[in-house]
Every structure is written in C-alpha cells, then in structure tokens.
Amino acid sequence: MGKLTEAQKKAQDNYAKKNREHRNYLSYRTTARSFIRNKATKDDLEELKELIKIREEEI
Numbered sequence: 387m388g389k390l391t392e393a394q395k396k397a398q399d400n401y402a403k404k405n406r407e408h409r410n411y412l413s414y415r416t417t418a419r420s421f422i423r424n425k426a427t428k429d430d431l432e433e434l435k436e437l438i439k440i441r442e443e444e445i
Contacts, residue, residue, distance in 0.1 A: 422434065
C-alpha cells in the first residue's frame with residue numbers, strides 16, 4: 387500500500403475521533419477472541435463461561 391495523502395490522513399483522524407467508542411469496542415472484542423483462541427486454559431474457559439452466563443442474564 388502506498389503513502390497516504392494529507393486528505394486521507396485527515397479523513398482517518400476525523401473517523402477515529404468520531405468513532406472512538408466503536409473502535410474501543412472492536413479492540414476489546416479482538417483481544418478477548420485472541421485470548422480465548424490462543425492463551426486460555428481450561429480453567430479460564432470455565433470461568434469465562436460463567437461470566438458470559440451472568441452477562442447474558444443482565445442484558
């Protein structure tokens with residue numbers, strides 16, 4: 387991919403500012419999925435299942 391123009395940089399900055407909450411959500415989701423796929427132990431997964439169950443009841 388080539389260099390970004392000033393207009394593209396400005397557009398990216400504007401998007402980042404306007405969509406900070408959504409970007410944070412996506413980042414957290416990616417981190418959680420990566421942890422589950424790559425690092426979680428059986429005990430971690432059991433704990434996460436319980437946390438998910440509790441969260442589902444809240445929403």
